[in-house]
Amino acid sequence: MDYNFHWRPVFRQLPDLFEAGLLTLEVAILSMILGIVLGLVLALLRINGPRPLRWIANIWVELARNTPALFQLFFFGFGLGAFGLHLTPYLIVLLGLSFNNAGYLAENFRGGFLAVPDTQFRAARSLGMTASQTYIRIIIPQVLRIVYHPMTNQMVWAVLMSSLGMLVGFRELSGETQFFASKTYRIFEYFAVTAVIYYVVVKIILIGSKLAARRLFKY
Amino acid sequence: MSEPISFFSGFQANDLLFLGEAAGRTLLISTLSITIGTVFGIFFGWALQASRWLAQTTIGTILDMFRSVPLIIQLILFYNFFPIIGWNTSPFAAGAVVLSIYTAALVANVARGGIEAVGIPMRRAARSLGMSYWQDLRYVVWPIGLRAVFPSWVGVALSVIKDSALVSVLGYMELLRASQILITRTQEPFIILACAGAFYFALSYPLSKYSQKLEESWTS
Numbered sequence: 320m321d322y323n324f325h326w327r328p329v330f331r332q333l334p335d336l337f338e339a340g341l342l343t344l345e346v347a348i349l350s351m352i353l354g355i356v357l358g359l360v361l362a363l364l365r366i367n368g369p370r371p372l373r374w375i376a377n378i379w380v381e382l383a384r385n386t387p388a389l390f391q392l393f394f395f396g397f398g399l400g401a402f403g404l405h406l407t408p409y410l411i412v413l414l415g416l417s418f419n420n421a422g423y424l425a426e427n428f429r430g431g432f433l434a435v436p437d438t439q440f441r442a443a444r445s446l447g448m449t450a451s452q453t454y455i456r457i458i459i460p461q462v463l464r465i466v467y468h469p470m471t472n473q474m475v476w477a478v479l480m481s482s483l484g485m486l487v488g489f490r491e492l493s494g495e496t497q498f499f500a501s502k503t504y505r506i507f508e509y510f511a512v513t514a515v516i517y518y519v520v521v522k523i524i525l526i527g528s529k530l531a532a533r534r535l536f537k538y
Numbered sequence: 539m540s541e542p543i544s545f546f547s548g549f550q551a552n553d554l555l556f557l558g559e560a561a562g563r564t565l566l567i568s569t570l571s572i573t574i575g576t577v578f579g580i581f582f583g584w585a586l587q588a589s590r591w592l593a594q595t596t597i598g599t600i601l602d603m604f605r606s607v608p609l610i611i612q613l614i615l616f617y618n619f620f621p622i623i624g625w626n627t628s629p630f631a632a633g634a635v636v637l638s639i640y641t642a643a644l645v646a647n648v649a650r651g652g653i654e655a656v657g658i659p660m661r662r663a664a665r666s667l668g669m670s671y672w673q674d675l676r677y678v679v680w681p682i683g684l685r686a687v688f689p690s691w692v693g694v695a696l697s698v699i700k701d702s703a704l705v706s707v708l709g710y711m712e713l714l715r716a717s718q719i720l721i722t723r724t725q726e727p728f729i730i731l732a733c734a735g736a737f738y739f740a741l742s743y744p745l746s747k748y749s750q751k752l753e754e755s756w757t758s
Contacts, residue, residue: 322622385742386735387700389714394735397718452688475606481606486707493611509620514607514615521606 329508332499339495340516346412346484346491347477352401353413354420354473361421376425383422388480391415396487408489416477423476427469431462444510471528475521484515492516549724554733560716561737567630567712568702571637572695578638579645584675586646587653597646604643610704612636615710631661637698644694651690654682685756693751696742713737 364376383391392415395406406414435458442455482493490498492513500509582601585593604612617632627635656679664674706715717734721727 382735382739385696385746386738387703387714389703389706390731390735390738392720393714394731397721398731401726401728423541479606479608482610483704485610493608496611496690507615507622509610510615510618514611517608517611518603518606 324508325505326508326512327483328503328505329499329512332509333512335499336492336495336513339490339492340520343353343478343481343484343493344520346409346416346481347474349411350416350477351470351474352422352482353417354424354477357417358424358428361425362432365425365429366432368455379418380422383419384426388415389483389486390421391419392483392487404418408484408487409496411487412481412484412489412491415483416480419480420473420477423473424466424470427466427473428462429466431457433472434465465498465505467532471525474524474528478517478520478524480496549720549726549729553720553724553730555721557713557716557730557733557737560711563710563738564699564712566576567634567705567710568636568699569640570634571702572698574634575641575698576645576691576695578642580649582642582646583649583651584653585717587650597679601643601646601683604640609636609640609701610707612640613704613708629705629708629710633708633710633729634704637702637705640701641694641698645691648687648690648694649683653679655686656682687751689756692698692745696745699741700738 361376361380364372365380368376393410395415395418396408396411399406438455439457439461443457444450448456481491484491485493485497488494496509496513500506503509582597583594585640586598613633613636617627617629617635620627620632660678661674661680664678665671669677702712703714706712706718710716717730720730724730
């Protein structure tokens with residue numbers, strides 16, 4: 320083994336890497352928020368939406384779940400370009416991740432909704448609640464508890480998937496790493512440090528979600 | 539005098555052949571990685587389940603790292619690491635190794651779940667009927683556990699097929715990279731991406747529906 324490791328250039332760039340890491344987190348969180356809202360809508364549409372909307376929801380969910388995430392990013396990148404719609408790398412990653420998150424979360428939410436018994440809905444209605452009150456106060460809190468763990472996993476996936484931004488020219492953590500790595504040829508060192516950053520971020524999310532669950536679901 | 543020179547040429551019939559070959563490479567690297575990864579994954583899963591403490595701190599931690607770092611980073615990292623230890627690999631070999639470890643990390647969890655799905659009373663019963671430890675694993679745990687986690691194994695296999703698209707960063711000519719090259723040449727992104735997407739979908743959708751059916755028929 321005659322390879323000399325050079326860690327110094329990497330450590331000098333650490334502040335830039337951390338900043339890029341914040342961008343990664345930002346995209347992941349925004350795509351999760353969009354994904355949760357869209358996923359809820361898709362799940363409700365799949366359960367009892369009007370026919371054409373239900374089809375659209377089904378197609379969305381199956382496409383998101385059965386094609387590679389990279390394909391979805393390429394689609395938002397090159398594919399929409401075919402229609403003269405050129406998105407910035409940031410938007411490509413954000414929309415691609417949101418599309419993917421929504422598809423996976425919709426399936427989880429649907430399972431959650433189906434797990435809450437019908438009688439709950441009827442009981443709340445007969446107590447005089449309106450349909451929307453029933454959903455907001457009775458059904459959704461119970462669903463949230465069922466899908467909390469899958470949602471945490473999806474958040475981790477969103478962080479990991481955002482690394483694909485590298486391939487569409489987005490300078491988040493991975494893209495930034497590649498940029499510096501190709502400038503200095505210290506590819507292994509740079510990516511090793513980035514791998515550690517991802518690992519720490521993922522662990523923080525998992526621990527944070529565990530602590531939050533302890534407070535949220537006390538009873 | 540002469541026809542205007544164009545850098546771009548339209549989508550032709552033999553481009554489909556090119557995409558087809560690339561799809562074959564996608565299938566090759568994913569089946570290879572799924573096979574190797576599953577064998578190792580089952581072994582790791584058994585180790586994690588059988589010797590809680592020791593395996594958990596060694597194998598468990600390492601496999602957890604492979605699940606917490608983006609696959610694309612793992613690929614680049616190992617592709618650049620192998621030459622350092624004196625092993626000059628092709629993108630295919632490096633990709634297959636990383637994908638196999640990644641699969642093993644995912645399968646280990648599934649396998650452990652499968653072993654845990656077989657209740658302890660059942661296993662004690664098997665042992666008290668005079669079965670050896672290995673007989674118990676082979677004739678009791680394997681059939682029951684397999685049934686419990688087969689659908690999640692299908693899920694892992696499908697996600698590895700989809701994730702194999704990432705080996706393109708190393709320059710391995712799989713389906714998505716081939717379509718990217720075609721897009722650059724033909725400037726017809728929509729139809730090419732549609733072909734690539736249709737291939738993944740046609741592979742993944744029936745399998746996921748099938749495993750869903752199995753799951754429903756086994757739980758009811």
